[in-house]
Amino acid sequence: MGKIIMEHGSGGRATGELIREIFESQFHSDVLSEMEDAAVVPGDGTIAMTTDSFVVTPLEFPGGDIGRLCICGTVNDLCMRGAVPKYITCGFILEEGADIDTLRRIVKSMAETADEAGVKIVAGDTKVIEGNGGIYINTAGVGFVPKGVDIKAKNAEDDDVIIVSGNVGDHHATVLSQRMGIKNTIVSDNAPLQEMVGKLIESKIPVHVLRDVTRGGLATVLKELALASGLRFDLFEEKLPVDPQVQSFCGLLGLDPLYMGNEGKLVAIVPKDYAVQALEVIRSCKYGENACMVGAVNIPEDETEEGALIMKTEIGGRRFLDILQGEGLPRIC
Amino acid sequence: MEIVELVDFLKNYDGRKIRLMEVCGSHTHAIAKHGIRDLLSPQIELLSGPGCPVCVTPTAYIDKLIELSLEPNTTVATFGDLLRVPGSKESLNEAKGRGGSVEMVYSPMDVLSLAQDHPDRKYVFAAVGFETTAPVYTLLLDNAIARGLDNIRILTALKTMPGAISFLCDNGAQIDGFIAPGHVSAVTGADYFNDLAAKYQIPFAVSGFGSKELVIAIYGLVQMVINKDNTVKNYYTSVVDSGQNDIIEKQLAKYFRPADVVWRGMGIIPGSGLLLKEEFARFDAGSDGLDEDNKRNKACRCGEILMGKAKPHDCPLFGKVCTPMTPEGACMVSEEGSCFNAYLVK
Numbered sequence: 001m002g003k004i005i006m007e008h009g010s011g012g013r014a015t016g017e018l019i020r021e022i023f024e025s026q027f028h029s030d031v032l033s034e035m036e037d038a039a040v041v042p043g044d045g046t047i048a049m050t051t052d053s054f055v056v057t058p059l060e061f062p063g064g065d066i067g068r069l070c071i072c073g074t075v076n077d078l079c080m081r082g083a084v085p086k087y088i089t090c091g092f093i094l095e096e097g098a099d100i101d102t103l104r105r106i107v108k109s110m111a112e113t114a115d116e117a118g119v120k121i122v123a124g125d126t127k128v129i130e131g132n133g134g135i136y137i138n139t140a141g142v143g144f145v146p147k148g149v150d151i152k153a154k155n156a157e158d159d160d161v162i163i164v165s166g167n168v169g170d171h172h173a174t175v176l177s178q179r180m181g182i183k184n185t186i187v188s189d190n191a192p193l194q195e196m197v198g199k200l201i202e203s204k205i206p207v208h209v210l211r212d213v214t215r216g217g218l219a220t221v222l223k224e225l226a227l228a229s230g231l232r233f234d235l236f237e238e239k240l241p242v243d244p245q246v247q248s249f250c251g252l253l254g255l256d257p258l259y260m261g262n263e264g265k266l267v268a269i270v271p272k273d274y275a276v277q278a279l280e281v282i283r284s285c286k287y288g289e290n291a292c293m294v295g296a297v298n299i300p301e302d303e304t305e306e307g308a309l310i311m312k313t314e315i316g317g318r319r320f321l322d323i324l325q326g327e328g329l330p331r332i333c
Numbered sequence: 334m335e336i337v338e339l340v341d342f343l344k345n346y347d348g349r350k351i352r353l354m355e356v357c358g359s360h361t362h363a364i365a366k367h368g369i370r371d372l373l374s375p376q377i378e379l380l381s382g383p384g385c386p387v388c389v390t391p392t393a394y395i396d397k398l399i400e401l402s403l404e405p406n407t408t409v410a411t412f413g414d415l416l417r418v419p420g421s422k423e424s425l426n427e428a429k430g431r432g433g434s435v436e437m438v439y440s441p442m443d444v445l446s447l448a449q450d451h452p453d454r455k456y457v458f459a460a461v462g463f464e465t466t467a468p469v470y471t472l473l474l475d476n477a478i479a480r481g482l483d484n485i486r487i488l489t490a491l492k493t494m495p496g497a498i499s500f501l502c503d504n505g506a507q508i509d510g511f512i513a514p515g516h517v518s519a520v521t522g523a524d525y526f527n528d529l530a531a532k533y534q535i536p537f538a539v540s541g542f543g544s545k546e547l548v549i550a551i552y553g554l555v556q557m558v559i560n561k562d563n564t565v566k567n568y569y570t571s572v573v574d575s576g577q578n579d580i581i582e583k584q585l586a587k588y589f590r591p592a593d594v595v596w597r598g599m600g601i602i603p604g605s606g607l608l609l610k611e612e613f614a615r616f617d618a619g620s621d622g623l624d625e626d627n628k629r630n631k632a633c634r635c636g637e638i639l640m641g642k643a644k645p646h647d648c649p650l651f652g653k654v655c656t657p658m659t660p661e662g663a664c665m666v667s668e669e670g671s672c673f674n675a676y677l678v679k
Contacts, residue, residue, distance in 0.1 A: 176439070180439060180440070180443075253439060254359075256366075311368070312368075313366070313367045313368040313544060314367075314544060315336070315340070315367055315368070315369075315372065315544035315545065315548065316340065316368070316371070316372060317367055317368020317369055317370070317371040317372050317544070318368045318371045319365060319366055319367070319368045319677075320677040320678050321677070322657065322676075322677050325657040325658070325668075325673075326413060326414070326416065326417055
């Protein structure tokens, strides 16, 4: 089919063909196929809603693509409040010149990831703008929060433990390697986390906080959580799971894995008594085999420790960590 | 001796106060990253000297980059940490916000493909750094010449270490020993510091960047201070030789000549910088004479902090007006800056 042209955004025949051949044929969604102005879907209870836009370069990378990314990102945001993700909408902004075969692969990847995550794509929109062949996607999601689940950033308590569900920095290192043309076998961790969160909740573990570790990396996420609770978060350097290849890659470029983004990792903060159980549950899941207990939540000893994130370094020193300053790497998700 | 014994000594040292200075931004960062200050007795003080390339760049240089970024068909390419450094009025990031063309890259070599893909655009790379980074810019120029690319320029703010160390010693900085920069030494060799050690009767310890390497070098340096052993010792032998790296020195000599340049907060230091030689002037975006150094906030004490005469906490702006989110001086911008690192510990 070639390239996207302005006519594909006209609302006329070309738009209809694009929707039928690229989107409808992949998404197999009865609600979507009704082609109504709005999706009407069943559901009741406490609703979780979120939205996210995806602007990654390159569009396809080892371990994923913008399609998988845009489903995982929204699914994971819903999961982090303990919700069961259910419905997704997607809006495409296509630049003139975008490759239609690439778009087809991206849409296929979205459909497959949605299946894996157990969500239904129920509404969509396409716009075409002048440009250089870029593809941007916005997704919004709806999920339902089971009764009794209350997971939020400020819920961390004294004596909780901090678990991270796997190696940090993989996605960031993958995208950066691609952009710089550096050859390695680092693969993005781009994955939906509904299985992990579902099992944690089913196991009746009183999870206090969940956060997905995206832009800004583990340090930024934990510092934000520390500030939200006002407690002191201790992190143990020797416990941090980092893939050796990512570690060397970071060493070479002067980057810090603590500040590098992931797209399929979460931080779980749970009471100490449930630490072992939570770790086992996470490790039993498809994307949790490298999960580690990396830190603990404590009452601050003085005011400098309120909301502080302090890493105990391997040699026995202390390193105060702050949120990421400056740009980091733009357009990784 | 085992590392734990060295740490034990450093932690319990109760002799006279010893002030050690590192003059390498990567050391400043590594010391903070490994929490090394926590391992030292209050009698051993670590000061961060003028070793962060971003921190020693004068405001005129930033202003010039901004001016270039606003010229038609011109893009300024730079490492990320320069984007937020305040010039006399604004930073590159702020200039970008009002239409300046600024691109962040991870390697100067990225400029080659940019320049090749957009032959009608001029690309100016912000060539900041010390003896360590300067050779990379010579490779950029080698490649630009080999590929016949005439739309690449560099704006240099290149500095060399000995001039700055002499300046500190001549101007009454009370320092008992220097942690010699590991990366610079890899290029120049450890002997590079021999003359300074002899002239100022002060010891130098060349150190690596790992936690153990730093502990070993600091222990060694403290011993040298105690024993008045005013020489240069190399504790980074896995990377650093005593003599210079001839290949790199040849590259530097091919493109650059020594020059008198300005260090932020310190003024002009004779022979402490590198400028492109006359025959390569066509690659220069106007680097000579960028001497003005007008800090945006007069109360900023970056200069004294770089010289070890004041600590970040002594500055009235520190942590109040000046934070990593709202930096007034360059020392608060870079991960290698002493104020940035001090802010984290508060």
